[in-house]
Amino acid sequence: MNTPAFIMFLGIVLVTLVITYYASKKTKNASEFYTAGGGLTGWQNGMAIAGDYMSAASFLGIAGAVALTGFDGFFYSIGFLVAYLVVLYLVAEPLRNLGKYTFADMIAARFDAKKIRGFAAMNTVAISIFYMIAQLVGAGALIKLLLGLNYTTSVLIVGVLMTVYVIFGGMHATSWVQIIKAILLMGGTFLISIIVLAKFNWSITEMFDQMKTATPLKESFLNPGVKYKIGLDTISLNMGLVLGTAGLPHILVRFFTVKDAKTARSSVVYATWIIGIFYVMTIFLGFGAAAFVGNSEIVAANPAGNMAAPLLAKAIGGDMLFAFISAVAFATILAVVAGLVLTAASAFAHDFYNEILRKGKASEKQQVSMARWAAIGVSIISIILALGAQTLNVAFLVSLAFAVAASANLPVIIYTIYWKRFNTTGAVWAMVVGLISAVGLVLISPNVFSPEAGKAIFVGNPIFPYTTPGIVSIPLGFIAGYLGTIFSSQKADVKKFEEVLVKSNTGIGIKG
């Protein structure tokens, strides 16, 4: 047991529970529960978006990927950031103006059809659960390594905490846990980056010079092509990264926590600065780990490189920094999983229960109580799945969530806001084809089938050659939406589109 790490973990648990206690006093009705009453300011929501987005996969995964594969690992950092231009330019403001609590609300603003809301809610739950399993598996491995607890206990601790935040504190608690985590993560990463840079004599050029000899890859560490050798595979990865964010339900719901489109816009701008600075620093984390921890030690701790950042902290700052960075990673996981539980619970309680089953007539009290039960249900399902998924590669689950978001959600979002002819048949086709093609292609991809035993779940030749499905499934989602629309006998509801156009561009009729 690492005592400083244990104390810092405990500190984080205490602080977040105090936040939850205060948040619970404010969480009286559905609007407070789902969206913190829409009362967050631009910078608060910007920090919370950053806290929601920079997951364990970003912090632990990218640091490891850069340390082990050099430039190819950095593709993730670039794609995850540029994705915010898609959010800012095409999605954030119309989404705020059209939706109320969930991403399905926005689609329902145009198509008042239960099956569409149902499919959108189903995609939300599927994406959030894929994402959550990845975070929980990562959390289990991390706590097991740091505190010596076994995997099951570790997953249960995180699972119980995330449930407590959400059922008692709703969106208020979730947002503030995310804000505090963003501050901790930025602080910790900045500290490591400064120490790494100091060790290279404050010289970026010297850092690059030394990297040529620091790893077994030698000079090719600095060149693209170490990991991604097939051109279309690289492009497929980048498509999923840049288009996935704008379809991730737990990011989309954050835009309902502010009062109007203007604040939604400023929160994306704050988030983009914070997230961008963080991803620049992943270079220092990755290079530092490769130089001062060493390839063999990183791989020995975890073959995917997930322990690179904490090991780097230990190598350059001793046990205290190691404990601090580990606690930061713990806070990171808690903040992200809380956001995911809340998002999936909202889809159940608001979309399935209130809007579909109760036709929008459930009382405030019934809605909040159903949302709490849904949060408990979602947590239990995720914990059970995570316990069975211990040996799965977490990066693969995250990439699956991004691919489904980009293939199933983004086409519907874009068509709903911008395409006059779009109709319900097109919306259903896009969501179903996007979901099935993204999941289906992953199931026959090299992530699942590998000719070498132990490299994937099954031994065999993958039918689909690329590691991410985006290059096929994203266009399929868009094409299905198009074909579904033009082959359907429904006439375009021009009046409804004009209403959506006016609302999304002006905020007229906004539901606060």
Next chain:
Amino acid sequence: MEAQKTNINSESDYTSIAHSAAFQKLLSEKKKFIIPVTIFFFCFYFALPILTSYSTILNHKFFGSITWAWVFAFLQFVMTWGLCMLYSKKAARFDELANEVVEQGGHNE
């Protein structure tokens, strides 16, 4: 935005706003800005993986051991921040136009 104060409910109100000159102006100014910039950032973004996958041109040295691939990667960050600020600036103008639409929409009732 003063949207909450205006009381627009019926479909015909939205249709009349959608066809109003003020709203058409807002839409066309938005399109003129958002469409070209979106095309630009997608091209700029995908140029990096395309160049690294199908050529070695970015492996040439820029300064010391830093290659053009890293420079182009860093420029993606600069582009993102730059276009974020540009959008904020342009959006202030869109807000003005949207307010005009809202005010006129209120008068029509």
